[in-house]
Amino acid sequence: MLPDWKRLLVIGLLVLAFMAAPMVIEIGTGSLNLLIMVFIFVILSQSWNIIGGYTGQINLGLAAFFGCGVLVTHFVWKAEMPIYLAVIAGGLSAVVLAGIIGLPTLRLKGAYFAIGTFALAEVCRIVVGNIFERMIEMPGSYAASYSLIPRYYLGLTVAFAAIAVTYFITRSKLGLGMVAVRDSEQAAQVTGVNSFKYKVYALLISAFLAGLGGGVYAFMRLSFHYVTAVFSPIWTFEPLMAAVIGGSGTLIGPVIGSIFLVVLSEIFALTLGEAHLIIFGLLFILVVMYFPYGLVGSVSRIRQIISRVGRGLCETGENCRKGF
Amino acid sequence: MEFVLQTIANGLLAGALYGLVALGLGLLMGVMKFLNIAHGTFIILGGYLSFWLFNLWGIDPFLSIPLVMIAMFLIGLVFYRLALSPLLKLPDVGMRIDTSMLITFGLIWVLDNAMTMLWTPNVRTILTSYTGETFRFFGARFSFTGLCGVGIAVLVGLALYSVLSRTYFGKHLRAATQDAEAASLCGVNVQRVYLISTGIAIALAGVAGAVIVSSYSISASGGIGWLLIAFVVMVLAGEGNINAIIPAGLVYGLLEAGSVLIFGVPYRQAIALLVFVLVLMFKPQGLFAKRE
Amino acid sequence: MLQISNIDVYYGDIQALWDVSLRIGDGEIVAVLGSNGAGKSTVMKSISGLLKVRAGHIDFGNIRLDGLPAHHIVELGISMVPEGRRIFPQMSVLENLEVGASTNAARKTRQNTLEWIYEFFTPLKLRAKQKAGTLSGGEQQMLAIGRALMSVPKVLLIDEMSLGLSPIVVQELSGVIQGINKLRKLAVLLVEQDIELALSMASRGYIMENGRIVDQGDAKLMLCNPRIKETYLGIGAEEKAG
Ligand SMILES: Nc1ncnc2c1ncn2[C@@H]1O[C@H](COP(=O)(O)OP(=O)(O)OP(=O)(O)O)[C@@H](O)[C@H]1O
Ligand SMILES: [Mg+2]
Numbered sequence: 099m100l101p102d103w104k105r106l107l108v109i110g111l112l113v114l115a116f117m118a119a120p121m122v123i124e125i126g127t128g129s130l131n132l133l134i135m136v137f138i139f140v141i142l143s144q145s146w147n148i149i150g151g152y153t154g155q156i157n158l159g160l161a162a163f164f165g166c167g168v169l170v171t172h173f174v175w176k177a178e179m180p181i182y183l184a185v186i187a188g189g190l191s192a193v194v195l196a197g198i199i200g201l202p203t204l205r206l207k208g209a210y211f212a213i214g215t216f217a218l219a220e221v222c223r224i225v226v227g228n229i230f231e232r233m234i235e236m237p238g239s240y241a242a243s244y245s246l247i248p249r250y251y252l253g254l255t256v257a258f259a260a261i262a263v264t265y266f267i268t269r270s271k272l273g274l275g276m277v278a279v280r281d282s283e284q285a286a287q288v289t290g291v292n293s294f295k296y297k298v299y300a301l302l303i304s305a306f307l308a309g310l311g312g313g314v315y316a317f318m319r320l321s322f323h324y325v326t327a328v329f330s331p332i333w334t335f336e337p338l339m340a341a342v343i344g345g346s347g348t349l350i351g352p353v354i355g356s357i358f359l360v361v362l363s364e365i366f367a368l369t370l371g372e373a374h375l376i377i378f379g380l381l382f383i384l385v386v387m388y389f390p391y392g393l394v395g396s397v398s399r400i401r402q403i404i405s406r407v408g409r410g411l412c413e414t415g416e417n418c419r420k421g422f
Numbered sequence: 423m424e425f426v427l428q429t430i431a432n433g434l435l436a437g438a439l440y441g442l443v444a445l446g447l448g449l450l451m452g453v454m455k456f457l458n459i460a461h462g463t464f465i466i467l468g469g470y471l472s473f474w475l476f477n478l479w480g481i482d483p484f485l486s487i488p489l490v491m492i493a494m495f496l497i498g499l500v501f502y503r504l505a506l507s508p509l510l511k512l513p514d515v516g517m518r519i520d521t522s523m524l525i526t527f528g529l530i531w532v533l534d535n536a537m538t539m540l541w542t543p544n545v546r547t548i549l550t551s552y553t554g555e556t557f558r559f560f561g562a563r564f565s566f567t568g569l570c571g572v573g574i575a576v577l578v579g580l581a582l583y584s585v586l587s588r589t590y591f592g593k594h595l596r597a598a599t600q601d602a603e604a605a606s607l608c609g610v611n612v613q614r615v616y617l618i619s620t621g622i623a624i625a626l627a628g629v630a631g632a633v634i635v636s637s638y639s640i641s642a643s644g645g646i647g648w649l650l651i652a653f654v655v656m657v658l659a660g661e662g663n664i665n666a667i668i669p670a671g672l673v674y675g676l677l678e679a680g681s682v683l684i685f686g687v688p689y690r691q692a693i694a695l696l697v698f699v700l701v702l703m704f705k706p707q708g709l710f711a712k713r714e
Numbered sequence: 715m716l717q718i719s720n721i722d723v724y725y726g727d728i729q730a731l732w733d734v735s736l737r738i739g740d741g742e743i744v745a746v747l748g749s750n751g752a753g754k755s756t757v758m759k760s761i762s763g764l765l766k767v768r769a770g771h772i773d774f775g776n777i778r779l780d781g782l783p784a785h786h787i788v789e790l791g792i793s794m795v796p797e798g799r800r801i802f803p804q805m806s807v808l809e810n811l812e813v814g815a816s817t818n819a820a821r822k823t824r825q826n827t828l829e830w831i832y833e834f835f836t837p838l839k840l841r842a843k844q845k846a847g848t849l850s851g852g853e854q855q856m857l858a859i860g861r862a863l864m865s866v867p868k869v870l871l872i873d874e875m876s877l878g879l880s881p882i883v884v885q886e887l888s889g890v891i892q893g894i895n896k897l898r899k900l901a902v903l904l905v906e907q908d909i910e911l912a913l914s915m916a917s918r919g920y921i922m923e924n925g926r927i928v929d930q931g932d933a934k935l936m937l938c939n940p941r942i943k944e945t946y947l948g949i950g951a952e953e954k955a956g
Contacts (some may be wrong), residue, residue: 221692375535383525608785
């Protein structure tokens with residue numbers, strides 16, 4: 099593992115490079131859109147990673163938090179609040195929703211938590227679909243001054259913030275508690291009284307990130323023809339895929355998974371059309387079955403096998419866990 | 423009054439179908455401890471098989487059910503061999519459930535998109551000469567196809583129950599689930615029993631799909647909605663409580679009907695799902711659990 | 715009839731048995747003794763096909779057992795009562811017994827077998843409809859033995875029959891097993907912590923330590939030999955006096 103200062107240096111350089119990129123080189127609209135989607139996926143998969151990867155609670159209701167963030171940001175921004183405040187409002191609204199959804203469902207164990215959150219997210223989708231029967235969009239003045247560059251920077255900021263949040267959590271007592279909850283439940287041990295507390299914190303933080311991700315998306319897309327689309331289970335499933343394929347329960351697994359998923363789906367979508375989704379599904383199944391530590395984990399495992407000294411890429415190697 | 427009766431009648435017809443929809447999921451999850459998230463997708467696949475048998479060769483959807491079952495049974499065998507049997511090596515049941523959930527989740531992706539490519543995203547339904555025919559009882563109208571669905575649901579439910587409780591195969595399956603190693607020491611071929619049961623579970627999904635396409639409609643991505651219903655019914659029945667699944671389906675159908683009466687059609691599913699989460703929280707053993 | 719020759723057995727990468735050889739003749743009762751962790755259960759699991767044998771072989775008559783799946787070995791006539799009973803708690807007593815008669819041959823004679831098992835274990839007959847999980851410890855052990863007998867085996871392997879049972883129940887069970895052994899020419903391989911019990915039932919005994927067979931001989935002679943208990947089984951002289 100790299101020493102902390104070196105790691106910070108690498109990250110700092112990366113941030114700088116990303117910051118400078120649009121100023122130094124001309125990035126086409128297509129590539130910018132793609133990068134912003136990568137950022138959104140990083141945010142969402144990191145959000146899923148906190149509750150699903152580190153805490154071991156398979157949350158299938160991520161879409162509700164994301165959708166909530168999109169809607170609230172959209173309307174707050176429309177009310178002429180500055181966009182960065184609007185995005186934060188989106189994040190906070192998702193936290194409130196998580197309180198409502200999460201406090202009851204977190205009492206459920208294992209698969210039932212997954213089913214419960216899935217059902218409640220569907221409830222949200224149906225209710226929202228009934229309330230907003232028509233499309234929602236920003237006034238024309240917003241569209242007139244539309245440029246992708248600010249979207250890029252907002253996405254970049256939030257994405258790095260999400261990674262930083264995850265990093266600091268995993269290094270804190272809270273992170274240890276979360277991992278303990280996951281491992282003890284996996285070993286079917288009796289968990290301490292505090293496990294509920296850790297699950298709640300993990301869910302709230304995860305929801306906050308998902309809401310922020312929604313905020314970025316609301317900033318990027320000014321109009322939504324079908325409001326229910328932002329509550330669609332796709333917004334749960336694709337980030338989950340990114341996290342698992344990359345390696346959940348690790349810091350950079352979801353990042354790598356997001357890049358992999360978004361970029362590859364762009365390339366495949368052009369060459370293979372619909373078939374690329376089939377390939378992703380198959381890939382996901384193969385990863386779950388044969389590389390339970392994800393891309394990141396298998397890289398570090400191969401390295402370990404080769405060198406035995408293995409400075410694993412797998413950030414917190416001891417935290418890599420089967421399946422998640 | 424007329425409206426109330428009709429709503430309840432609709433609830434019953436839908437409820438029987440809901441029970442049928444949940445049988446395969448309940449068998450895999452409740453008895454074998456595999457959580458098959460792709461259950462709804464298999465239902466849609468069964469619906470398509472029935473649709474094409476009708477469209478290409480004009481085989482009546484209710485008469486083609488055995489054919490659909492056989493085809494789906496074979497698909498289930500492949501599904502078990504490739505996706506589920508490797509999971510028996512996992513050290514505990516919790517991990518088996520979690521991992522099977524993830525694998526079948528990937529399978530949704532594969533099957534949904536394959537079906538979209540093969541058969542377009544269009545909504546399909548079967549229109550026979552008797553589609554739309556209704557009967558009147560007690561002031562409410564019952565559609566002929568809906569009644570057929572009820573009959574099939576009850577029949578299939580009873581058949582599954584008696585297979586599990588009466589036959590050697592059913593006893594082997596239950597024994598293997600409780601303690602696979604001990605069952606193999608009794609001479610039970612655990613792998614084969616699981617293989618065949620998975621085939622049966624997928625065949626049951628096929629029956630449900632055939633009934634759905636004849637009284638409602640299907641589309642390639644419609645599996646998730648049916649999956650959710652299957653979950654709800656399974657939880658209401660209580661995990662592993664196969665003989666309570668059809669009654670639980672009826673309860674859920676009536677619940678939906680009730681919420682239509684009180685809150686109107688748009689919130690039909692939302693209210694029922696909320697009730698489901700409440701049951702999940704406060705009565706996780708299901709509504710039909712026997713007290714020991 | 716059942717011959718184990720020089721087997722090595724592993725759990726993953728960890729070796730649990732080294733060069734173990736053991737023989738059970740027709741209708742014979744053989745005891746395997748040893749302290750905790752000596753590898754007795756591992757020997758049983760290797761015979762019944764739950765564990766793979768890495769080296770050596772196991773032969774039953776002229777059939778090679780190692781490598782066959784567990785359910786196949788039951789079919790050949792070797793049945794095991796596993797450590798900790800492992801009955802199916804959610805099924806009725808009768809259903810447990812029926813599952814015991816899973817092989818094709820056993821199914822044909824099921825009714826017959828059930829009758830004579832009920833004769834030996836009357837409590838099972840009285841509780842046939844009861845859920846197995848609600849039986850008492852002694853009754854559960856009867857059920858486990860009864861279930862193993864339902865497949866009409868030629869060799870019965872019993873792992874730790876006496877564990878957690880009162881002396882009276884143990885007496886009763888061992889009486890039944892000796893009875894069945896005589897009446898039906900059933901060979902029995904006993905794994906026991908209770909040395910006196912096992913040696914008094916058996917005609918020959920093996921002693922295991924750290925995954926190896928370290929001594930063997932005539933059961934009656936071993937029973938009289940205090941040195942065996944002291945050196946191999948960790949039972950001191952004072953304990954014997956007390
Ligand atoms: N599933 C397993 N995985 C790894 N090691 C095992 C496993 N089962 C047993 N062992 C090891 O193999 C050795 C032999 O175990 P075994 O169960 O055969 O002992 P035993 O003689 O039956 O002991 P006891 O009298 O306590 O039942 C022990 O060191 C034990 O730790
Ligand atoms: Mg033992």
